[in-house]
Amino acid sequence: MTTTADYLVEGMTCGHCVMSVTEELTALEGVQHVEVDLRPGAASTVTVSSDAPIDPDAVRAAVGEAGYSLSDPRP
Amino acid sequence: MTTTADYLVEGMTCGHCVMSVTEELTALEGVQHVEVDLRPGAASTVTVSSDAPIDPDAVRAAVGEAGYSLSDPRP
Numbered sequence: 001m002t003t004t005a006d007y008l009v010e011g012m013t014c015g016h017c018v019m020s021v022t023e024e025l026t027a028l029e030g031v032q033h034v035e036v037d038l039r040p041g042a043a044s045t046v047t048v049s050s051d052a053p054i055d056p057d058a059v060r061a062a063v064g065e066a067g068y069s070l071s072d073p074r075p
Numbered sequence: 076m077t078t079t080a081d082y083l084v085e086g087m088t089c090g091h092c093v094m095s096v097t098e099e100l101t102a103l104e105g106v107q108h109v110e111v112d113l114r115p116g117a118a119s120t121v122t123v124s125s126d127a128p129i130d131p132d133a134v135r136a137a138v139g140e141a142g143y144s145l146s147d148p149r150p
Contacts, residue, residue: 014088014092
């Protein structure tokens with residue numbers, strides 16, 4: 001079974017940014033696939049597919065490791 | 076003696092782009108130092124310092140190798 005989750009990531013501007021984020025997220029245990037809808041100048045949508053739900057804190061940490069940050073959800 | 080030359084490079088948006096261009100230009104024979112004034116959304120100024128003048132065609136090729144292009148000078 002595959003679980004997918006979408007995250008909004010700030011500050012990604014080019015293909016190198018996509019590579020960095022994809023590399024960090026793919027390294028998380030259980031992650032099968034990462035897809036990025038790059039939107040330079042806005043938040044990019046990053047879709048993480050995994051065989052079990054991934055802890056959002058782990059995703060936040062991996063995105064931070066790549067040098068970017070998750071968009072905080074608005075209340 | 077050090078020669079410096081400025082080039083305008085299109086399409087650079089982030090630190091990864093700076094790294095790519097710097098790596099390619101630093102690999103050119105005679106280049107001592109590369110400095111980039113990053114301007115996302117506009118042309119970035121790339122300053123190449125070398126011990127002798129560098130062939131602009133070699134600079135153009137190196138920038139292209141990194142995935143970017145020189146701004147053509149306007150007449």
